[in-house]
Amino acid sequence: MVSIRLEPIGKVFKADDGNLLEILRQAGVSIRSDCGGKGICGKCKIVIVEANATFSEISEAERKNLTEEEIKSGYRLACQTTISGKSATIFIPKESKAEVRKISDLYREAKIELKPAIRKFFVKLQKPTLADNSPDYERLTRIFGEFEIPLELLRKLPKKLREADWEITATFWKNTLIDIEKGKSEECYGLAVDIGSSKIVCHLVDINSGKTVAKGYEENPQVAYGEDIVSRVTYASKSPENLKKLQKAVVDAINGIIAKLCKDAKVEKERIYEAMVVGNAVMHHLFFGIEPKYISVSPFTPAIRKGVSFSAKEIGLDICKQGVVSSLPLIAGFVGADAVANIAITGVHKEDKLSMVIDIGTNTEIILGNKDRLLACSTPSGPAFEGAHMAYGIKAVSGAIDSVRIVEGNVEYSTIDNEKPKGICGTGMIDLVAELYKNGFINRYGKFKEKESDRIIFSPTPRFVVARAEETEFGKPITVSEKDINEFLLAKAAIKAGWMLLMRKMGIDESKLEKIYLAGSFGRYINVENAKLIGLLPNIPPEKIDYAGDTAVGGAKMALLSLDVRDEMEKVVQKVEYVELSVEKDFHSVFIRAIPI
Numbered sequence: 059m060v061s062i063r064l065e066p067i068g069k070v071f072k073a074d075d076g077n078l079l080e081i082l083r084q085a086g087v088s089i090r091s092d093c094g095g096k097g098i099c100g101k102c103k104i105v106i107v108e109a110n111a112t113f114s115e116i117s118e119a120e121r122k123n124l125t126e127e128e129i130k131s132g133y134r135l136a137c138q139t140t141i142s143g144k145s146a147t148i149f150i151p152k153e154s155k156a157e158v159r160k161i162s163d164l165y166r167e168a169k170i171e172l173k174p175a176i177r178k179f180f181v182k183l184q185k186p187t188l189a190d191n192s193p194d195y196e197r198l199t200r201i202f203g204e205f206e207i208p209l210e211l212l213r214k215l216p217k218k219l220r221e222a223d224w225e226i227t228a229t230f231w232k233n234t235l236i237d238i239e240k241g242k243s244e245e246c247y248g249l250a251v252d253i254g255s256s257k258i259v260c261h262l263v264d265i266n267s268g269k270t271v272a273k274g275y276e277e278n279p280q281v282a283y284g285e286d287i288v289s290r291v292t293y294a295s296k297s298p299e300n301l302k303k304l305q306k307a308v309v310d311a312i313n314g315i316i317a318k319l320c321k322d323a324k325v326e327k328e329r330i331y332e333a334m335v336v337g338n339a340v341m342h343h344l345f346f347g348i349e350p351k352y353i354s355v356s357p358f359t360p361a362i363r364k365g366v367s368f369s370a371k372e373i374g375l376d377i378c379k380q381g382v383v384s385s386l387p388l389i390a391g392f393v394g395a396d397a398v399a400n401i402a403i404t405g406v407h408k409e410d411k412l413s414m415v416i417d418i419g420t421n422t423e424i425i426l427g428n429k430d431r432l433l434a435c436s437t438p439s440g441p442a443f444e445g446a447h448m449a450y451g452i453k454a455v456s457g458a459i460d461s462v463r464i465v466e467g468n469v470e471y472s473t474i475d476n477e478k479p480k481g482i483c484g485t486g487m488i489d490l491v492a493e494l495y496k497n498g499f500i501n502r503y504g505k506f507k508e509k510e511s512d513r514i515i516f517s518p519t520p521r522f523v524v525a526r527a528e529e530t531e532f533g534k535p536i537t538v539s540e541k542d543i544n545e546f547l548l549a550k551a552a553i554k555a556g557w558m559l560l561m562r563k564m565g566i567d568e569s570k571l572e573k574i575y576l577a578g579s580f581g582r583y584i585n586v587e588n589a590k591l592i593g594l595l596p597n598i599p600p601e602k603i604d605y606a607g608d609t610a611v612g613g614a615k616m617a618l619l620s621l622d623v624r625d626e627m628e629k630v631v632q633k634v635e636y637v638e639l640s641v642e643k644d645f646h647s648v649f650i651r652a653i654p655i
């Protein structure tokens with residue numbers, strides 16, 4: 059057993075000897091581990107400050123990812139290092155911290171008729187007498203008709219009715235009685251949740267008015283087990299304990315958000331009766347603790363497609379004891395309930411015009427169609443848009459370079475929160491690649507051209523200096539290399555190949571596309587002209603592109619407030635034609651052609 063002091067947070071804890079990344083995960087410490095601990099990404103850097111312990115030898119992966127200077131200064135990759143001994147002080151450098159990213163403030167509200175699954179009724183019941191000694195349940199059925207009641211509530215029913223002197227508020231989820239309160243109570247809340255691979259967004263919704271009363275978000279803590287969802291599936295599939303760990307991690311994070319939202323809005327968590335959860339198929343399975351393995355291997359089968367509802371207690375969600383956790387249906391493969399939520403809120407399934415919904419993330423989901431036909435695919439864009447696999451790539455956190463312009467050879471950039479730059483996030487990369495191309499620094503394939511500029515360093519590998527050492531947070535220049543650009547162009551090509559194949563299946567070209575909805579926080583901040591220039595988005599006029607914002611949580615909210623929306627979405631998923639890109643015979647050739655700018 060080793061005692062570990064973590065700096066700069068000052069946390070001290072004891073752990074069994076073992077792998078440092080695993081020890082940090084177990085201790086609930088957020089640290090970047092984009093490759094899931096495979097020794098590839100180099101993001102899980104830690105510094106051993108002092109130790110009365112033994113560490114594993116420096117591995118090959120560490121020699122590849124750390125500079126000589128870093129190794130001399132005590133840097134290690136947590137995933138490659140095992141520790142045994144008595145004590146150690148470990149420093150987590152800023153670049154290794156998993157930070158909470160920004161989300162868009164914008165989310166689409168659709169007008170719907172309130173028809174929630176949750177309903178509250180204040181009733182005065184007849185007290186039992188010798189002349190009328192029928193059971194408590196029957197007394198309630200005289201008002202509500204036959205209904206279901208969970209055993210736990212039935213056990214308390216006699217006492218609750220009598221303590222309330224037969225004047226109660228009964229809360230129903232559909233036809234199940236889930237709560238009884240003394241007297242009149244109108245407070246009625248629900249939770250709309252979007253579980254993204256990178257972040258979790260929650261809205262606390264007043265069921266009576268349909269309004270969001272508080273919203274919050276958190277980094278998805280599963281990131282510590284792998285930035286991309288395939289790494290998480292691999293981890294979860296290794297053992298039931300691993301699956302449980304991932305399930306608990308996400309449930310704990312949502313419970314943390316619930317506690318904060320309830321505090322902000324002064325709402326008791328017992329007054330939250332239903333949570334409507336959306337997420338891609340893997341996030342959905344991991345949240346419910348369902349084995350996700352078969353989603354990621356051919357023929358890519360989820361355990362269930364239709365929308366589900368389970369007891370919140372069974373899931374571990376901290377809302378009303380008899381509350382319910384529901385989910386919208388999935389489509390297929392990796393296209394999950396978040397994509398269904400995107401359909402619900404954009405209404406593409408009801409329109410005449412041909413529209414495309416693109417939700418860019420670690421996995422990008424694309425929907426194309428109208429009321430007559432809908433196609434869907436998921437494309438493994440990889441975490442490049444989240445900054446992974448690039449030397450200075452970071453998520454959209456404070457200090458991330460989020461937009462870039464090159465004017466007469468000078469670089470102008472902005473950073474999130476106007477902080478000193480500490481890396482480049484996805485939107486910054488879109489601009490940077492487009493600007494490098496427009497200004498003749500790189501060719502269509504992302505290779506640097508011979509050009510006179512003090513911004514280009516050719517040795518040891520060609521790099522472009524985006525921010526000079528004196529401008530940055532850590533006193534080193536932020537650069538982008540040909541390898542970084544190549545990584546980015548591959549991710550872009552995966553998305554472009556996705557929408558090109560869907561358009562081909564639909565028998566249309568870009569000129570027939572009447573609308574693009576950019577879903578998700580990422581889409582909110584994209585410079586569409588640059589995105590079109592590099593081929594990330596179809597080339598259609600800007601007025602036909604709609605920044606739709608956090609559509610997934612908006613769609614979850616619609617479903618929370620309307621049983622009709624749930625029914626409608628069950629019908630929609632039946633008619634969506636899912637296109638599994640990995641088995642499309644043209645995918646590879648389309649992908650290759652989609653790489654150049």
Ligand code: FES
Nearest residue numbers: 091095097100137
């Ligand atoms: S190198 Fe350690 S997590 Fe990627």
